[in-house]
Amino acid sequence: MPLVDITVTLAVGLLGGTVAHRCKLPGGTIIGAIVAVAVLHVSMPGLEPLGPAFRTAAQIAIGCSIGVTLTRSPLRAVRTVLLPALLVIAVLLATSIGSAFAMAELTDLPLVTALFALAPGGASDMAAAALQLDADVGAIAAIHVVRQVGVFVLLVAAFTRYLTPKGTHDHDSRSHRRPRRLRQRTPPD
Amino acid sequence: MVVTIATAVVGGLLGHLTRLPAGTLLGAMTAVAVLNVATDGGARLPQPVRHGSRVLTGTTIGSLVTAGLVTSLGGYLPFVAAATLLVVLAGLACAWLLTRLTRLDTATALLACAPGGLPEMTALAQDLGAEVDVIVGLHVLRKVVALAVISLVVVVVG
Numbered sequence: 001m002p003l004v005d006i007t008v009t010l011a012v013g014l015l016g017g018t019v020a021h022r023c024k025l026p027g028g029t030i031i032g033a034i035v036a037v038a039v040l041h042v043s044m045p046g047l048e049p050l051g052p053a054f055r056t057a058a059q060i061a062i063g064c065s066i067g068v069t070l071t072r073s074p075l076r077a078v079r080t081v082l083l084p085a086l087l088v089i090a091v092l093l094a095t096s097i098g099s100a101f102a103m104a105e106l107t108d109l110p111l112v113t114a115l116f117a118l119a120p121g122g123a124s125d126m127a128a129a130a131l132q133l134d135a136d137v138g139a140i141a142a143i144h145v146v147r148q149v150g151v152f153v154l155l156v157a158a159f160t161r162y163l164t165p166k167g168t169h170d171h172d173s174r175s176h177r178r179p180r181r182l183r184q185r186t187p188p189d
Numbered sequence: 190m191v192v193t194i195a196t197a198v199v200g201g202l203l204g205h206l207t208r209l210p211a212g213t214l215l216g217a218m219t220a221v222a223v224l225n226v227a228t229d230g231g232a233r234l235p236q237p238v239r240h241g242s243r244v245l246t247g248t249t250i251g252s253l254v255t256a257g258l259v260t261s262l263g264g265y266l267p268f269v270a271a272a273t274l275l276v277v278l279a280g281l282a283c284a285w286l287l288t289r290l291t292r293l294d295t296a297t298a299l300l301a302c303a304p305g306g307l308p309e310m311t312a313l314a315q316d317l318g319a320e321v322d323v324i325v326g327l328h329v330l331r332k333v334v335a336l337a338v339i340s341l342v343v344v345v346v347g
Contacts, residue, residue: 013248021240028308029240033247038254049252056205058249059213061242063204064197066332067221068232074326075226081323084290088283088302089331093338095279096304099272107265112343118272120304121335124243127250129211129336133343138254142262143269150273151305155280156313159303163296163317 001048009050013037030124031148034141055131062128092120110135117143193232196220210340218333276304293323301327 016036017029025031041047078085100114109117116130123144127137197217204216225232234242280302287298296319300310307328314321 009252010244010248013251014244016251017240017244017247029243030247030250033244034251034254037248037251038259041252041254042256042259045256047252050249054245054249056201056213058242058246059211060197060201060217062246063201063214063217063219064193064221064234065239065242066329067197067200067218068193068225068234069325069329070222070225070333071230072226074322074329077320077322078326078330081287081291081293084287085301085327085330086334087290088287088327089334091279091283091286092276092302092304092331093335095276096272096335097339097342099268099275103265103268103272107268108261109265111346115339115342115346118269118276119335119339120276121332121339122305122307124246124250125214125332125336126339128246129214129340131249132205132213133210136258137250138258139262139265141250142254142258143265146266146269147273147276148305150270151277151303152309154273154277155299155303156306156309159296159299159313159317163299163313 001051005047006050009037009040009047012040030122031145034123034127034145038138038142059128059131062124066125096120109139113139116140118147123148190233190235190238193221193224193234194238196224196232210343211336212340215336215340218336222333280304294319297323300324 013033013036017033020032020035021029041049096118097115100111100118103109103118104111104114112133113130113135116126116133116135117140119126123141126144127141130137130140197220200220201213201217204212204214204219206212207216209215221232281299284295284298284302287293287302288295291298293301296317297314300314300317300319301324303310307325310324310328311321313319314324
């Protein structure tokens with residue numbers, strides 16, 4: 001891939017990721033970069049995809065990002081509810097894997113692509129994981145984006161509406177409608 | 190930060206040698222996680238570096254999108270919507286189960302069982318006074334287990 005194409009692709013990715021991050025969109029940086037670069041590559045079909053070195057670097061980067069989130073404190077907290085937590089994960093995984101098999105059966109989407117596309121993980125993790133395989137990474141990322149927006153719209157809206165902050169009374173209807181402003185300290189997207 | 194990145198690179202390359210699906214990612218993740226847990230949070234990745242790694246990943250993935258894919262995506266949408274609804278319902282059922290099996294409150298259970306959106310769920314958890322550590326722990330564990338299990342399933346189904 002020519003150096004100019006690589007530079008343009010990376011610059012557009014940086015711009016898309018930064019804008020999405022600044023706008024605090026769900027999935028932020030990664031989704032912004034994916035969408036911006038996808039638009040660039042679809043509108044300029046002559047551009048080649050980034051090569052294997054970038055795919056390896058992306059996998060290492062995402063693996064590193066997930067690894068640093070695994071600290072003692074959340075692990076200790078989960079240990080207190082480990083068996084039910086594993087049961088929950090098993091149910092979510094079984095639902096996703098079942099859906100993937102059904103989707104591969106009912107559409108022309110390959111099974112490996114469907115498995116990663118519907119897995120209960122992030123768009124970046126699953127798409128990056130599939131970079132090493134003969135799967136349609138673009139489809140995995142796109143389906144995850146749609147899924148993520150769906151989950152975000154369904155759950156965050158419902159939780160914001162119906163869950164009450166601790167210490168407030170149920171009859172305090174204002175707390176249902178207007179929860180306090182979300183704090184800024186959030187883990188990586 | 191240098192140690193963390195070096196650990197990730199070594200782990201990633203070792204994982205790559207295993208030729209497992211997603212071996213590079215799993216190798217880097219495992220190496221950094223072991224370092225982080227062993228040193229009690231010693232693995233560090235400053236925010237700009239995290240931002241850069243996400244941009245790199247997003248850019249690499251985005252560059253693989255083609256016009257043909259965008260056209261074919263429309264046909265998958267009903268299935269994706271159905272699968273999303275199903276997994277959301279499964280998450281709600283799991284949350285109910287978690288409140289029955291453990292001492293966790295409803296807010297913590299619901300946010301912990303949400304199938305995605307960790308930053309949003311954590312922000313809501315802080316706001317609602319839910320148990321953030323349990324929520325983060327369960328989300329990270331789900332992500333790690335999902336990556337490992339899906340890679341294994343891919344090996345099995347070929």
